[in-house]
Amino acid sequence: MSPDIKELFEAAADDAQRDQLDARALLARGKRKLRARNAGVAVGGGVAAVAVLLMASQLPRELADGPVPPAQTPTQPATPTPSAASSAPVTTSRPGPAGTATTGTRPPQSAAQTSGAEVTRKLSLATAEERCSLRMRAEYGAAGTPVPDSLQRDGVYVTDLLRIRLPGGQTQYCSVPGPAAPSYDSPPRDVREACGRLAWMNLTSWTPAKQETPDGGFTAALWSNDRTAVLFCDTDDPGATRSGPVAIQGASVQLLRTGTGTGWVRVHWLGSERAGRQYWGGGGVVRNDAVRYAMFAGARKLTESTAFYGVYALRSWLPAGVTKPDRVVGYGADGSVVDSYPIP
């Protein structure tokens, strides 16, 4: 028998997992509001005058700090100016230190271009923590019990799902939020108890970008509105669906806390082959003392970008005759190669 609409609504608005509102706290706020309102009637214009003065004194400081840039249009990821026919290195562009959004001309549309995605829902930190903890326990056991090999090896794991709407109306699911191994060189700790500890509370908005790998995998990167954090999602399984008890088999997620300071992660973000000429996205954690990364196809440098505390994206177009990049090279401050790995 089909459910009736009341049952569907009841199920959709199920708030059993949500906290009850604190009536006493609301009462206290109501009392303050009432007092403020009564006081406001009494002092009237005096308050307004003070407010104007305060605003006037605050304005120069705000102007000096500069506003936090808005998130970019979801379907238009950060892109540098494309250089379709050039074989010269593609200049990378990235958010500036104050969070300045990457800008660039809109890339030429092509049949191959499928970039762009939008997050259909963001989670509160509390909800994310709760769901993350549940998922951790379900998949990897409680914190303090022996750490599974897969967790030891990978340091990343599926947490919870963030649905992403792709161009064309399809949806995908991305896991959120799970701390990643702090670096390639150090073993992960028992991250099962670390849900929510990496700061993503600043993720007031998301700027997603999407890369669909040739084998049907899926990668998405989501930037925080203030460009201080990024959520990186990667689904490796072709045709991954949510039909089974585990939402995305083989999915991994890295929440990279970016910026400067203890425990923050440097990342680089270069590129990957995508449908012939066009590629974009990709990257990972900066190794050792690399200050910049470049991507090569044979001896030909395709793109280069600075490694920094933060995440940026680039889109580039492969030079004529080049089908895909085959190597990423990291350079130290003195120009020496400190990292090099092939692109499979």
Add this chain to the structure above:
Amino acid sequence: MPRRDDEAYVEFVDAASRGLRRTAYLVCGDWEQAEDLVQDALLKLYVAWPRVARSEGVHAYARRTVVNVAIDAGRRGARLRSTSGEVPDLPDSHDAVGQSDTRAVVVDGLRGLPARARACVVLRYFDDLSVEETARMLGVTTGTVKSQTSRGLELLKATFERAGVALDLVGGDTA
């Protein structure tokens, strides 16, 4: 406000806030926003308590405030962002029939309705208000409620059918 009203207010919030939040969620489509809307409405209620307690009743006032602000919020949200949808609940081995997907379809379907139609459908079929009560709540005529409800149900049904969710409308009239 006398002390006894403070206690009555607390009792009311304890009893009604959950239902108000669920209604707000169905109308605006976002739990956090729904919670904010309910808190704002309950704060307004506290200030207006002596007046509304004498007139329309505190629950009617609170629900009317929540719904109308949620409608406005939904309209603003629709203009400001194209994002919509809901994070599905944790999948588990017992969710073989895709209940969390169904919930997402319901919420998505509601979001696809015009704000007024969405409110009419929610008030009629979730809050079980009559046509007359819904009309008073929204400040519109009963004819508007009937037409908006009918339109909303048609759109919802179409959405559900596309998603493969069966819907039994026998339990409610569309008028």
